[in-house]
Amino acid sequence: DIQMTQSPSSLSASVGDRVTISCRTSQSISTYLNWYQQKPGTAPKLLIYAASSLQSGVPSRFSGSGSGTDFTLTISSLQPEDFATYSCQQSYNIPYTFGQGTKLEIK
Amino acid sequence: QVQLVQSGAEVEKPGASVKVSCKASGNTFTDHYIHWVRQTPGQGLEWMGRINPISGDTKYAPNFQGRVTLTRDTPISTAYMELSNLRSDDTAVYHCVRDPGVLAFDPWGQGTLVTVSS
Numbered sequence: 001d002i003q004m005t006q007s008p009s010s011l012s013a014s015v016g017d018r019v020t021i022s023c024r025t026s027q028s029i030s031t032y033l034n035w036y037q038q039k040p041g042t043a044p045k046l047l048i049y050a051a052s053s054l055q056s057g058v059p060s061r062f063s064g065s066g067s068g069t070d071f072t073l074t075i076s077s078l079q080p081e082d083f084a085t086y087s088c089q090q091s092y093n094i095p096y097t098f099g100q101g102t103k104l105e106i107k
Numbered sequence: 108q109v110q111l112v113q114s115g116a117e118v119e120k121p122g123a124s125v126k127v128s129c130k131a132s133g134n135t136f137t138d139h140y141i142h143w144v145r146q147t148p149g150q151g152l153e154w155m156g157r158i159n160p161i162s163g164d165t166k167y168a169p170n171f172q173g174r175v176t177l178t179r180d181t182p183i184s185t186a187y188m189e190l191s192n193l194r195s196d197d198t199a200v201y202h203c204v205r206d207p208g209v210l211a212f213d214p215w216g217q218g219t220l221v222t223v224s225s
Contacts, residue, residue: 043216089211094166
């Protein structure tokens, strides 16, 4: 199985900050990497697919980059509704696997 | 916009089985694979398997092989996940999700809490 390592596991930031979350995979996965946002009590929501493609309806302050084994999710200017948990997921091969999540909290 | 609506919470005893349903709205049930993902506080998000709604072909994660069965009833746009020989560490929220053709998961069902307790 492909192992997914996210960093940091938690992060405190303020409204307006620029934030980056990293995801590293145990083997190269080209750009088969997706990012999800999850708020307490709700299902995950797809933000970014194929490493850098913005899902329809997702604000443009979210962006993704990377290929191979190193990927980044960036939020350019944090909004109050962005405080949530973010997870990466590889769709390069089965079994699909997820990172352990990064909890973004208000400073 | 496709929506996935799952059946309600279940409480089961160790060793029992549970079957969760997932009904898709709209007329696009057969367009894309349906996957099942579970979420636990300890293990996070785990992919369990997928089913092709047209052919019924399935693919399972090795961790669940032999215990999970995915099926579908195409005329009623519903997919099912059955997990057998339940253990306490199977206590989790189980989600059905669709792959809209971009090898990602969207939308997600609301989740079904399965509690395994004696």
